[in-house]
Amino acid sequence: MDKSTIVCRCEEINIDEIETAIKNGAETFDDIKRLTRCGMGPCQSKTCFYPVNEIIAEYTGMPLNEVSLPRLRMPLKMVRMSTLAQDSEGSNVVSVFGESVEDGES
Ligand code: FES
Structure with missing residues (x-):
């Protein structure tokens, strides 16, 4: 290059x-x-x-x-907690108590 x-x-x-x-x-x-x-x-x-x-x-x-990882920061824009709680396939939102909840219920 x-x-x-x-x-x-x-x-x-x-x-x-x-x-x-x-x-x-x-x-x-x-x-x-x-x-x-x-x-x-x-x-x-x-x-x-x-x-x-x-x-x-x-x-x-x-x-x-x-090679060491960088220090990570919070996202630049507002993100719903339910978005952060989704698994890699975008489903199975999990509450802080480990219960599966629908998006928008948290
Ligand atoms: S490409 Fe480096 S901060 Fe976005």
């Missing part, structure tokens, strides 16, 4: 900027975030997290599964 390839679309951060951050001591996604704003856009790193971690792994020689 070309060094000018955009990795973080929200903040328009390219591969060259990520590599420069790594050369300046960044070892984790959070380090790169602090140095470049990568991951601070509206998607909150949903798009750029994996490509940036691949660059970190490639550049440092660290196995990809050992």
